[in-house]
Amino acid sequence: MRVIGLMSGTSVDGIDAALVDLHGGDRDLTLELIAAQTIPYSPGLRQQILDLAGGMPITLTELAHLDDAIATAFAQAAIAVQANHAPAELIGSHGQTVYHQPPRLAIHPPPPQTQPDFTAPSLPADHLGYSLQLGRGATIAQITGIHTISNFRAADIAVGGQGAPLVPRIDAYLLGHRAQTTCVQNLGGIGNVTYIPRRRHLSSSFTQSTTSDAYNPLFNQDFDRDIRGWDTGPGNLLIDLAVQLLSQGQQTFDCDGAWAASGCICQPLLDRWLRDPFFAQPPPKSTGREYFGLAFTENCLKEADAFNLSPADTIATLTELTAASVADSYRRFLPALPDRVLLCGGGSRNTYLHTRIQAQLGSSCRVQTTNDVGLDADSKEAIAFAVLAYWRWHDIPGNLPSVTGAAHSVLLGDIASPLVARSSTV
Numbered sequence: 001m002r003v004i005g006l007m008s009g010t011s012v013d014g015i016d017a018a019l020v021d022l023h024g025g026d027r028d029l030t031l032e033l034i035a036a037q038t039i040p041y042s043p044g045l046r047q048q049i050l051d052l053a054g055g056m057p058i059t060l061t062e063l064a065h066l067d068d069a070i071a072t073a074f075a076q077a078a079i080a081v082q083a084n085h086a087p088a089e090l091i092g093s094h095g096q097t098v099y100h101q102p103p104r105l106a107i108h109p110p111p112p113q114t115q116p117d118f119t120a121p122s123l124p125a126d127h128l129g130y131s132l133q134l135g136r137g138a139t140i141a142q143i144t145g146i147h148t149i150s151n152f153r154a155a156d157i158a159v160g161g162q163g164a165p166l167v168p169r170i171d172a173y174l175l176g177h178r179a180q181t182t183c184v185q186n187l188g189g190i191g192n193v194t195y196i197p198r199r200r201h202l203s204s205s206f207t208q209s210t211t212s213d214a215y216n217p218l219f220n221q222d223f224d225r226d227i228r229g230w231d232t233g234p235g236n237l238l239i240d241l242a243v244q245l246l247s248q249g250q251q252t253f254d255c256d257g258a259w260a261a262s263g264c265i266c267q268p269l270l271d272r273w274l275r276d277p278f279f280a281q282p283p284p285k286s287t288g289r290e291y292f293g294l295a296f297t298e299n300c301l302k303e304a305d306a307f308n309l310s311p312a313d314t315i316a317t318l319t320e321l322t323a324a325s326v327a328d329s330y331r332r333f334l335p336a337l338p339d340r341v342l343l344c345g346g347g348s349r350n351t352y353l354h355t356r357i358q359a360q361l362g363s364s365c366r367v368q369t370t371n372d373v374g375l376d377a378d379s380k381e382a383i384a385f386a387v388l389a390y391w392r393w394h395d396i397p398g399n400l401p402s403v404t405g406a407a408h409s410v411l412l413g414d415i416a417s418p419l420v421a422r423s424s425t426v
C-alpha cells in the first residue's frame, strides 16, 4: 500500500512529507521509501503558529481559519511528494502541535462525598494529558482526494498515556538489531529516544524490513515489553531560539553547529541547567515548547550574561545541554548504555552536536545517524506517521504502553474520507 506520512514538529520549520510503499503487518512490516521532501511554511503561517503556541490569544474564527490553513499546507506537501509517482492510497498526518500538556503526575484526592450515593471518579479529568494538533484530516482528505488519518495522540492520552512519543514501535521494528542494543535518538525541536533491546529472533542484522519467518512469538512479546522511549528534553529548540536572539534575527539555527564549535562550554552553568527537574523525572515523560521554549531560553541567556559568556560560549553551553541531557537520561533510565546510538531529525545534521553526544556517551557506544544504516534521517518521523496510518487502517495498535504510560495499547488516529475518493484500491 502506498502511504504518505506528513509531519511538522516543534521546530515549526516546515512540513516533512514521505511517500512509502508498505507491506505486511507490524512484526513483518516491509518499507520502501519512494520519495521525501520538506516544504517550508510560508513566513506568515509560521509566525501565526509560533504566536498561538506562545500563548497569544486568538478568536475561534481565527483558530478555525488557522486549522484549515495548516491543513491546506499539509495537503500541498502531500500533493508535491507524489509528483511523478503513482498516487498514494492513504495519508497519515501528524499535524502541527500548538499545545501539549502531559498528564498530571499527582492524582488529586476525590472530592468529598456530598450525597450518600455519589461515587467519586477515581481518576479526575485533569489527570489526563491534553495535546492539540492543527491541520484537520478532513480538509486534507478533501483537497487530496485521499483517505487521511490524523489526531494520533488523542487515543493514547484518553487511556492515560502521554500521547508521546509514538514512534518507538516503528523504530523498534525498523531498526532493531539482533546483536546490539540500540537507541534511536531523534533531534527535532524536542529530543526523544527509543531504546531497542536485542532482537534475537531476527535472522538479518538490519533491513528496513523485518522478516516474519524467523520470529519467535514468545520472544517477541518480551521484545515489545522491553522497548523504552521518552522525551529527553531539548533537541534544537533552545539552540534555535538562542541563535535567533543572539544574532538579532539574522540566523534561525546554528548551521552544522559552527557557532557552538567556536565557543567554550561553561561547566558550572551547564551543571546548573542540568539540575532542571524535568531531567530527573522518570519516564514516561513528554515535553514541548510550553516548557523548553522562549521563556526558558531567555532565562538561560540571562544566566549566561551573569557568567559573562560570549554568544559563542552561550551557544556551546546550550548545545552541550542537549548532548549531556541525552546521555544523562540513558544513564539514569536504561539498564545499561546502548551498544549504538542512531541519530535522526534535523539536529543529526549538527556535526558539532553529534561529536558532543559521542563525547558524553564515551567510546563504548558508537554514535551514527540512521542514514548510516539506510534509513533517511530527515524523513524518519514522517515515515513513522505513514506507518501509524497504515496500522490504523489495518486495525493494528500503534502505541506502546511501556513508553507512553497508557493503560493499554489502542488504535491511533481518526479516519477522514474524501467526498470523492481518488483511489478505489483501498
Ligand SMILES: Nc1ncnc2c1ncn2[C@@H]1O[C@H](COP(=O)(O)OP(=O)(O)OP(=O)(O)O)[C@@H](O)[C@H]1O
Pocket (backbone or CB within 6 Å): 007, 008, 009, 010, 011, 012, 013, 014, 186, 187, 188, 189, 190, 236, 240, 253, 254, 255, 256, 257, 344, 345, 346, 347, 349, 350, 351, 381
Ligand atoms: N545543517 C544543520 N545544522 C544544524 N542544525 C540543523 C541543520 N539542519 C537542520 N537543523 C536543525 O533541525 C531543526 C529541524 O529539525 P526537525 O525538522 O527534525 O525538527 P522538528 O520539526 O521539530 O521535528 P520533530 O518534532 O518531528 O522531531 C532546525 O530547526 C534546525 O535547528
Ligand SMILES: [Mg+2]
Pocket (backbone or CB within 6 Å): 007, 008, 009, 011, 012, 013, 014, 015, 016
Ligand atoms: Mg521539522
